Amino acid sequence: MSTTEEKKLPNSGPRPEHELEDLKRVWATPKGIRLVTAVNNTVIGTLYIGVAFLFFVLAGVLALVMRMQLAVGDNTLVSQDLYNQLFTVHGTTMMFLFAVPAVEALGVMLLPQMLAARDLPFPRLSAFAIWAYVIGGLVFFSTIFYDLAPKGGWFMYPPNTLTEFSPGDNADFWLLGIGFIEISAIAGAIEIVVGVLRTRPPGMTLAKMPIFAWAMLIFAAMIIFAFPAVILATMLLEIERAFGWPFFSAELGGDSLLWQHLFWFFGHPEVYIIFLPAAGLVSMIVPTMAQTPLVGYRLIVVALIATGFFSFGLWVHHMFTTGIPGLSLAFFSAASMAVAIPSGIQVFSWIATIAAGRKRFRITVPSLFVLGFLFIFTLGGLTGVMVAIVPFDFQAHDSYFIVAHFHYVLIGGMVFPLFATFYYWAPMVSKKMLSERLGKWAFWLMFIGFNVTFFPMHITGLAGMPRRVWTYPSNLGWDVLNMISTAGAFVIAAGVLVFIIDLIRNFRFGEGGAENPWGAGTLEFLPNDVYSTRSIPHVTSREPLWDNPDLPREVEAGLHYLPNAPTGGRETIVTSAVEAKPQYVLQMPGAGWTPFLAAAFTAGGFLLLTIKEVGLGIASGTLAILLCLLWTWQLDKPSQGEVDIGGGYKLPTYMTGPNSHSWWAMVVLMLVASALYISYFFSYLYLWTVSPDVWAPNGSPAPPSLVFPVGSAAMFAGGSALMAWLGKRLPEPNVRTPGVPAGLVIAALLLGGGVALEILGHMQTGLDPTASSYGAMVYMAPILTGQAAFAAIVMCLFAGARHLRGGMDKQRRVTFDNAALLYYYTAAQGVFGLVLIHGFPRLIG
């Protein structure tokens, strides 16, 4: 078949000349200083990954200083205090500022191209998340230069991090700075979930989705459920440090192990949050290098999902030595070993793919990094099974054996695939490819250096050297092993330096690079420009470029879907989540200052609060909210009627309800909020199980009269009913009525009133949140509901204002629907909290 007629392509050619010009104009990247207003995924994705790599290098330099300190015993190169700051900032930067952002950056950069979408569905949200991360991350890292860096390790265990043992602002920089970066990660995750499920090209069913898209979907889902636990933990610790609410102080009914539960409920999935996207990248690179379809596609999907789930059942394996009953340890030991099975499935699948294509397998730089990954990660996985065995963990816990294990897993499992990615996908955003010669030097230096550095640490650990020690006596037999590790660290650094030289010599950002230089079968290697692909292909297989070698020409000629810009602005096709059937054309926002400025003021708000500049911090936060409202005001564009995208599809340009992408984003946001509240619920019950005798402590006031919770619940229910009533009675387009904003104001007042009444009830009993963990937990429930209520109230007022300005009515109602969704969720959470706080103490007598 060589003609378009025979193939029945969605559109016929030749296309009108102005279509391509329109696309280029609409999607043009801003120039000069206005580059910071850009929202195109290739621009901000490249910035994102560039900054993540910068943090990798900076944290690596800190590691070199630590290795110099440890090269010989009794060394005094750096002080003990500085050493504590070094390993804290090294770990925190690698985990929070490099690893998670790097893989999220790859999602932002690669997913639209892999899915042949013009962009992810919320480009301004991506831009906001990235700028927030860049500004907040740089400020956090800089604390190491003026003795303000935290010193409590990347896990910041209390009681060591309570004010008594960690005075000053150092720990606050971690708590507020990292809490803020986590919010940025969640914003990115919402974007990725909705992007993968709703902006796939027509025909790309779940069974045909690229493995990297599967991996990113699971990665984002894991962020949504894991990060709220650590956000709650950082909130509780900061509140204890700032206001003395004793969540972690044992003498007042708190428990420092609560922090460990919350932190590791995030911290262990975090390892897989980093690994799964890297595994997804490997699953994309291996078939290309072997010129063979991935062996066991279905098994790999199973392995990704199973790993994602099981990783949430492993958190206690970081706490084997804390005195937890033996049977509890067995539950988590079992889960820790069970997770090895899906990881093993992936390794065998990659090996089988290489074996199936062994006659065609090419040893390129990406292949070398993938093979290095397989070797290193497998060794790290094996030592992981060792430390999942409780008696062995008792011996190896907090020794250098663990340092060796997690570096094998994290560097093997994430850094090597990332370097493979740099070389493999560079042609997508660079006019020149990176050098194979320099790349091979970089690989061998890094591979040899890595094993020289970290393999001896297994022995150092088994010889008894504990983690996080500033120095050690020279007569313990650890000197030679440490010196070898230090030498290896500098060899790794040399490898990274060669890579940087390669970047400087060859990386040139822009379009026009080699097209499909590796002979890949997936859509990101279609001809690309600022608008992504000229037309959006109809997908019929997992390797469309292999199965239809003519596809690049067809797509470039505009013969597939949406070869133009029919609404005159940025747009992409939204498809159904399972079958990928076209549903509507999404009108997307373009470049703008608001995401950048909102991110800057959000970062400013958090950082000013950290240094106790409360007034300025609140002012900065208020400005951030105003800028977000300004940005949101420009969204929700009116319908442009139906547009023809080809293939017989005439799609609407406006969508409400469960088919709308914004409805999906709100649902994902509510999942985040509910995960946060479930973490609180767990914390409440956990502190009760730890100290049932002080729940409530002797001398505590009796719970408030039931009039207060019943009144609160009535306000929540009444407000929800009012929102539902308003939703059914929104006026027709171009009809403005004061009843709508008035109703929204009343609903907002009811929601705020419900929260205030609950707090007032406890205050009038004289319950003191600083007197016991019980009191602190009681006040936390309405505070958490108050947070959600604040957002819902702002959204209600925003929807009312839009109606008054003619931007919200019966048809154009997304802003109202979003406000209503969050309102219902907040009311439900509020009622749940009332039942817990007022029912549980009465239940247990």
Added chain:
Amino acid sequence: MVGTFVFILAGPILWAIQLTAIYGSQSALCAAGIGTSSGGGNALVLWSVVIASLIPAGVATWAILAPAASYRLLAGERGDAAQWGFLRGVMRLLTGLSILAMAYAALGAVFLPECASLR
């Protein structure tokens, strides 16, 4: 659509329910000291682990054996044959792995004292 994802994830969801139930009941019963003997044994915990494991494992086994019925229950009508084959295969494999993980976790209750600290 949500039903389709619940169908795919049925096994891991059941595994999560089992782990929450066995860890939650063991922690609560041991912390409250209900039914704990002097040696750290606790028959209540043992039976709660057995019951909290058998029920989800039974449901998971049913899902593997009757995928069409479980899909109909959760998501309604099936899509095209290729998509159905993928969804069914992924669900079965995931559920099989989950049953293995459930059995592995529950096994500890047979060998270990339910509430004793091992050191």
